[in-house]
Every structure is written in structure tokens, then in C-alpha cells.
Amino acid sequence: QYNLFVGEDHFDYPKEPEAVTFETPFGKFGIFTCFDMLFYEPAVVLVSKMQVDTVLFPTAWMNFLPFLTAIEFHSAWAMGMRVNVLAANTHNTSIEMTGSGIYAPAGARTYSYNMATEDGHLLIAELDAHPRLSPATPPAVSWNSYALTVERSSQNDHEFTGIIFEDPFTFRELTKPGGNLTVCQKDLCCHLDYKMAEKRDDEVYVLGVFDGLHVVEGQYYLQICSLLKCPSTNLSTCGEPVETAQTKFEMFSLSGTFGTSYVFPEVLYSGVQLAPGEFQVLADGRLINRNTTSKPVLTVTLFGRSYEKD
Template sequence: MLPSQALLPSVVFALAALQAFASDTFLAAVYEHAVILPQLTHEPISHSHALALMNKNMDVLEGAIKEAAQKGARIIVTPEDGIYGWLFTRESIYPYLEDIPDPVVDWIPCMDPSRFGPAPVQERLSCMARNNSIYVVANIGDKKPCNSSDPKCPSDGRYQYNTDVVFDPQGKLVARYHKYNLFVTERQFNYPKEAELVTFETPFGKFGIFTCFDILFHDPAVVLVSKMQVDTVLFPTAWMNVLPFLTAIEFHSAWAMGMRVNVLAANTHNNSMEMTGSGIYSPAGARAYFYNMETEDGHLLIAELDVHPRLSPATPPAVTWNSYALSVERLSQNDHEFSGIIFEEHFTFTELTKPEGNLTLCQKDLCCHLSYKMAEKRDDEVYVLGVFDGLHVVEGRYYMQVCTLLKCLSTNLSSCGQPVEMAQTKFEMFSLSGTFGTSYVFPEVLYSGVQLAPGEFEVLSDGRLMSKTKPTKPIIAVALFGRCYERDHEKQDPQPTDPPHDAHN
């Protein structure tokens, strides 16, 4: 029986809704925000002045949220520190904080704003989500009172947390996450007592959330993916780019590939702090990304993702990262190994002296194999194969195993490892692999101009990172960035003394 004419609009709407809920893909958005910062002061300002600044930032975020919703996005991620900035003392950030309840309370701040005391920021974010029928992810500050019955209670009687919140399309608070791995400058915040594993279900997959520096560590980032089996990671960040391996777009896209999960990464935008680089990443590569050190403008990204990426035919096969590298003999003997510094760590390098070749280079337990062919061997640019196997202890403590093909800053070999943004040498092909002692390896390819190379490389199931097509732009770095989480608490080896550098003119 055909529905009556009067019922037809509601039937069409219901069918459209069912079709949307049953879809294998969804539209996601991230917004890179140029944060309006407070004046630097060590004295607390009033709550009203703090709210006035936060409302200025939320005015901008609301515009991005409306635009994303109008274009069909189901969820939008905004950056860490995106509502009030950074570089606070413990006292000066206090006026910006709100008491954020556990989501089990079943609360829609937009409809009941004073249920847990003054919460104007949560109220406004909730209304943005509700008025635009979209999931909204934001980063704000949480405050929790404590007293002397808690031996860890700070002397001022409160905990302060760097906090992510998620509001669903009805405006309900559905997730709250307290950042676990604080960066060294975040002295205004407390560490939660343990890593929180925050997930929530949506009609378009299971989501997990963590913040910025968390991505370099096992808890909670790896646990959310490997044990909680989330489909998509929400990742507010205030990421300061560090070449050659830790620019935002480079590492976050590599993490999505290595962990075989979607990542929605929203960075703050501040050129003076080297902050830019947001993206919508799938296990097969970047679906959309933004990197711009030329202007101070924010930027909205929208792209389509698979609801369940592990089930998608586009997702590459699982990888045994050391399979190929363990099966091959050393491809050549290196007579000209030398040492160079990256991240204040001593990498071992060897120069690519020929237009094409096969090289092997080892440090401790890690041997890296490189096969390559240049379109042209230039006299004014030098590339090296590099390897590092050791514990990094500067601004965090993490054990790395890294194999890399790298452009040097100049033809002087002492410049190898220094940041490089531009190159002119094009490659016909490359293949990089290593005898990694971890299953957590993140494949990176960065082109001249600090650009990604989606669709132009692949990782084979035997652990080889290979060019899939002839690279269309000059290369500044290719890397396999391995993390040995279980070795993070080892003692640091003494650093070697530098052998003499070979040098060009």
C-alpha cells in the first residue's frame, strides 16, 4: 500500500534517516583555529573577563560548526586550548575552568545549564551541538575540589585538568576525558590518577578520545585502539611542529596508518609557536589535511571516512614490520658511516653517493634497508639513510626505533638531521624497511614544502614502505618511526662521542 500524501514527507524523512544511519561512510570535520589569546598575566582575571575571551573564541568555533553541519558533517573536532589558549600559571587559569561532571549524569547543559553550578562554556557548546544537530568535540578546563583526606590533593584544594568534552546532536554530554600525558609546559594542570579510556558509540562507529602528547605513549592511545577497538580517534591538539619526523600532519597521518584507525586531528594555528597541521586521516592515508605557515587564518576541513575502517577494502593488510628486513642479507657494506643529531639523539647516517642503490645501516638491534633510484643525482643536495635505536629523554621519555631516508640541510654532512622544508631532488622509487623489535611502527612520507603524499606510497604486509607510483614531488623525509613502549623505563645509554664528519665543499 502506498502511503497517503499527508504521510509522505514523514516517510521520506524516516527513510532518509535510516539510510544515513545504515551508511558505510560518514562525513567528518576538523577545524584548525587561530586562537584569540589572553594578555599574559600571572595574576588571575575575573570570571567575567575570562568568559568574555572564551566567548570570542567560541564565536569563531560556532561559525565553523554551523558551516560543517550545513555541509553534512556528523561530527566536528576543535583544537586543544582552542577556547582560551596556553601558557598559564596554575592560578591564572582558574577563572577559565568549570566543573565538568561525569557523563553518566545524563545532562544536556543547553536545556538545564545550572544543574551543576555555573557552566556557561558547557552550556554554549551544548547548544552549538543541539542547534546544528552535530557531535561537537572541544577542549576546556575541569576543576575538582579535594581536601586533606586525599593525600595527593594540591595545596590549593583542587585538581585542575586539561579536558576534552563531547556533546551529541541533542546537546547531551557524552564524553569527558582528562589528559594523561601532559607536556612539560602544562604546569597549570594535574595528572589524573590513571589513564582514562573514554569511548562512546554513535550511529557511525565507536569513538575514542585523547589529547596531543598522549599520541606518543601507550596509555591511553594504544589501548583505545588495540583493546577497546575504536573505529575513529578524536584528537584535539596544540602541536608544535618538529622536523624531520614530528610535524603534525606527518606523524598523525602515520599513526592512523600504523594503528589502522581513523584519526580526526584538530590543531591550533599559531605561526610563532610553529603550530599548524590538521587532518582527517584513514588507515589508507590522508583524506584531507591542512598545513599553512604563511597566514594566521583558521581552516575548516571536511572529508568522508569509513564507519568501520578495519572492515573496509581500502584499508591495507596487517603488517609484520620486520618480516622483509630479517629475510635479506646486508645489501652493502658502508665505509662512510657518521653520526648526526636529531631530537638531541645520535643517529647513525650513511650518504646516498650514487643515483641508485641498495644500502643497509645498523645501530644496536635495528638494521635499516633502503633501495632507491633518483631521477637525477644533484650536486647541490645530499640525502642519507639514517637509523636510531634508543631511549629519548628530552621533553618526554620514549624509546624509538627509526629508519629514515632524509635530505640534509646543506651539502655539508654535519647538517644532516637539521630541519629541512624544501627540496629539488625527485626519486623514481624508494623502499625502506627495518628489523624492528616492535609491532608499533608509523610510516611517514613528507614531500618538499611539508606536504603529504596520499596515494603515492604503500606499506606491504612484510614491512616495506614503498613508493606506489613515481613520487610527484621532491622528498624531504621518508621514515619508519617505531615505538617500543615497553622499553620507555629503561636506563638511558651513554651517548657516543661524535666521529669526524666527512664533508663536501
């Protein structure tokens, strides 16, 4: 591990990051560990410069809702980087560690999330050995193409600030059962088109944006657009963790004026469940649901990293 997490400072790490790869008849593999996934070295280098097909990823990953649960972020990283990720997480529910998976660029092939027991779980799935060459892999994305064509409205009614993992997000409440919303912070504007199956009185959703340097338990620059459920109808709770929801969306389309090409698309359903095959990213940067009404939504997020601003 090159990027040590809080409390790991009794370990040493190499002065220069070492990219570890090996070749097999079924593709080129790369290895990095845990917190490395949030940084450029060695994770992005292995994919973009060394062209690995599959990442082997051992981790002891604590789950942080709404954006950084293991299954959610690891599957999003596979999709955003267009590689396979084999993520083997420690299972220790007392410290929020659960969630392993076999992730392809088009979505999770299989995964396990279990906070109920301490039982381990063996995961087996088939993957394309060379995902970049596979017709199943989505095309490369120009993340801001669509968002830059949307008129930036001057309306900022219903805007308020909320905190997620110590970062100040700008939020707008989804007050209607459907429509479109824009919310901006600094250089990042997030656009959402949506239609709820029904607008419930007991659940509140917001569109949130953050464009800034995250400095808690590590320092990394984020650009995030997110549709998320608030834990209660009290807007001051928006951004706090919530694990269950009842509101389904007939359609959603989320995009942002990202200044980075490293964006990781996340969709998390009620019960902290993934949605493989139920959403896609278009070449113009829109994260949309596919054809069917969604299951109840916790969050639909575009998690962007501006590595050069760290």
C-alpha cells in the same frame, strides 16, 4: 590529557589513565589529547583493546621536523594503528603550530598546513565508519619480515653520526643515483632500495637509524629508519630541519628489523606536504612508493615505538 608535555606541569592528570569512548551509529569513537599520541596509555589502549574506529584528537602541536610535524605524524599514526584520526590543531604560526587533518588508515583524506597566515580552515571529508572492515584499509603488517631476509653487509663506509632532536643517529650518505644501502644501530638495521630521478650535486640525502631512549621533552623509546634530505651539502647539517627539496625518487623501498609492531610510516614532500595515495606499506614491512616518480622528498621514515622500553 594523561601525558603532560613540558611546561604543562601546573595541570593535574588522573592517577590511572581513563579511556574515553562513545558509541554512535557510525562507529566507536575514542578521545585523547596532544602528547598522549606518543604513548601507550591511553592512545594505543583505545585502539588495540577498546577497538575504537575513529580517534578524536584535539591538540596544540608544535611542529618538529623531520619526524614530528603534526600532519606527518598524525597521518602516520592513523596508518600504523589502522584507524581514522580527526586531528584538530591550534593555529599559531609564531610557535610553529599548524596542521590539522582527517586521516584514514590508507592515508590523509584532507589536511591543512599553513605557516603563511593565521587564517583558520574548516576540513570536511568522507571516512569509512568501520575502517578495519573496509577493503580500502591496508592489511596488517609484519614490520620486520622483509628486513630480516636482507643480508647484513659488513660495509660501514660513509657512516657518520648526526643528531636529531638530541638523539644520536647513525647515517650513511646516498652517494650514487640508485642502489641499496643498509645502516645499523644496536638491534635495528634499516634497508633502503632507491633510484633518484636525477642525482643533484647541490643536495645530499642520507639513510639514518636510531635505536634508543629519547629523553628530551619526554622519555620514550624509539626505533627509527629514515631516508632524509640534509639542509646543505655539509654532512654535519644532516638531521637538522629542512623544508624544501628538489630531488625526486623514481622508486624507494624502506624497511627495518623492528622489534616492535608499533611502526608509523611517514612520507613528507618539499614544502612540508603529505603524499596521500602515493606510497604504501606492504604486508612484509616495506614502505614503497606507488608506480609514479615522487615529488621532491624531505623524508621517508618508519617511526617505531617500543612502549615497553620507556
